Amino acid sequence: MTVNQASRAQILKRQHWIFDMDGTLTHAVHDFDKIRADLGLPPGEPILEALSRLPPKLAQPLWEQLDAIEVDLARQATPVPGVAALLATLDRRGCMLGIVTRNSLVSVRETLRACELAEYFPEKYIKDRDCGAPKPEPDALLELMQLWRAARDDVVMVGDFLYDLQAGRAAGVATIYVDYAHTAQWSEYADISVTRLDQLLT
Ligand SMILES: [Mg+2]
Structure with missing residues (x-):
């Protein structure tokens, strides 16, 4: 935990x-190195940015190939332990729930369906990679906050990367790092770190 108990409790009440x-x-089944290799992209470079830099004619079939790879992976997705308990509790509490992902909308839908989590996320609150600049840019988070008319100090961003x-930091909201691998690799960017989502149920 990187904040004291009082501010932790305040963040979790947002x-x-x-x-x-x-x-x-959901469990990460993406092997980004393999996807890069399949698409013929150089190793180590973020995929969306690499595709965006290619001439459109060259990039178009690769975007289609990427979509197909992702939908296939989406159908194999499984929920992480504790996710249903957390989302059900937040939902009962009347919280607004959204997703910001670098994935495509069609694979978000497939993933949520495969994991039985679709009921928690109205589609208007899902910001996929076609909704403007991808993370780490804050644009999609700010859009959701505007939709919700949410003040910064009533918002949290939860992620594993x-x-x-x-x-989250760029949008000025609290950040929660789900560190499933117990590496503490990005703890300095997080207000709260957990190793399971249900640790956020207080
Ligand atoms: Mg992730």
């Missing part, structure tokens, strides 16, 4: 929760 999807709500936490 009414607006924005989640990353892959690896946060650096970009999620950076996007």
Whole structure:
């Protein structure tokens, strides 16, 4: 825990929760190195940015290939332990729930359906990679906050990766790092770190 108990409790009482999807709500099955290799992209570079830099004619079939790979992976997704308990509790409390993901909307739908989590996320509160600049840019988070008319100090961003936490910080909201691998790799970007989502139920 990187904040004292009082501010932790205050953060957990917030009414607006924005989640990353892959690896946060669901088990990460993406092997990004393999996807890069399949698409013929150079190793180590973020996929969306690499595709965006290609000439459109060259990029178009690769975007389609990426969509197909992702939908296939989405159908194999499984929920992380504790996710249903957390979402059900937040839902009961009347919280607004949203997703900001670097994934495509069609694979978000498939993933949520496969994991039986779709009921918690109205589609208007899902910001996919076609909704403007991807994380770590804060744009999609700010859009959700505007939709909800939410003040910064009533919002949390929950994610398992650096970009999620950076996007949260850039939007000026509290950040929660779900560190399933117990590496504490990005703890410095988080207000709260947990190793299971149901640790957020106080
Ligand atoms: Mg993730």
